[in-house]
Amino acid sequence: MGFTPAADNLVTENPxxxxxxxxxxxxxxxxxxxFSGPGKKVLLxxxxxxKLPVAAVQQVWDASQLRICADGGANQLYKYSLxxxxxxxxxxxxxxxxxxRPDVSIFYKSKGVKVKQQASQYYSDLDKAITLSNLALLDSTxxxxxxxxxxGLSKHEESITDSIKxxxxxxxxxxxxGRFDHTVSTISKLIKLHQTRPNFEFIVRNNEYNEYILFIPKGRNFVTLLQEKDYHRGEELVKASLPLVGLLPLACPVRLSTTGLKWDVTNWESSIEGKVSANNLLVGDNGFLVDTTGPIFVNIEI
Structure with missing residues (x-):
């Protein structure tokens, strides 16, 4: 990435x-x-x-090619739909x-929904849902x-050579x-999935705060909420208030360089036990650049 040693740990305040x-x-x-880009779309x-507004969930629902409930997620969808x-x-x-819930299982089965138990405790329900996503995209029948x-599904996936490219x-x-251990487990899983399923991109929507949580891989990344056709319209689309952004080194210590944040950093050391860029602000009208020596998570306010 060509970091300059003389510029280590610089912080620059922007307009x-x-x-x-x-x-x-x-x-x-x-x-x-x-919501409108190319590729295969799966809602888990x-x-x-x-707790999200119906319009927000409807937008995701309509854009999805495949919709999968992981275990008790079916209870939540049933409750929300009702x-x-x-x-x-x-x-x-x-x-x-x-x-x-038994009544939810009976209801969905009566409507033709495929309900499949995978009882193994060596795979999480999230693992099982992602495995099923891959298999169902490979074979819709x-x-x-x-x-x-x-x-059975995990063993089958391990035995086949084909996969979604x-x-x-x-x-x-x-x-x-919700439960903190579930949240940490999800974060851990996303770090591992980047290695095992590099063509899968995960978008996490916070259920209790209006933000996305995104996995950002090592290297140079441009993070934006605008589609490419709108990059030049950034100034027209500026919000009245600046969106909050966090750069979270949850996988390993990293060095970060950014462009487009209120407090941009250059070759900045960041780690859980050290410095973390939380409560930063997005000032790039079309997004921001982050160059990182290792994977991080970004939370970005919508």
């Missing part, structure tokens, strides 16, 4: 609005591409109450099913009855917030 020209070699990370619902008079049905419910109820965008609801 409230600047325009960024994304370098050609930057990886573009744009969660709103989920986990076991946490859905509350708002919606007739939404997932494609699959999967997990060890220890959280799935997959018959879940062909696989045992312990770990195209980009797969996975929108996760109900994975952040």
């Amino acid at each position: 409230d609005h600047i325009h960024i020209m994304p370098p050609a070699d930057a990886r573009v990370i744009c969660p709103t591409d989920y 619902l986990l076991n946490q109450e859905i 509350k708002h008079g919606l007739d939404w049905l997932p494609d699959f419910v999967i997990g060890d099913l220890d959280s799935l 997959i018959n879940l009855d062909d696989y045992d109820d312990y770990d 195209d980009k797969v965008s996975v929108f996760m609801m109900g994975s952040i917030g």
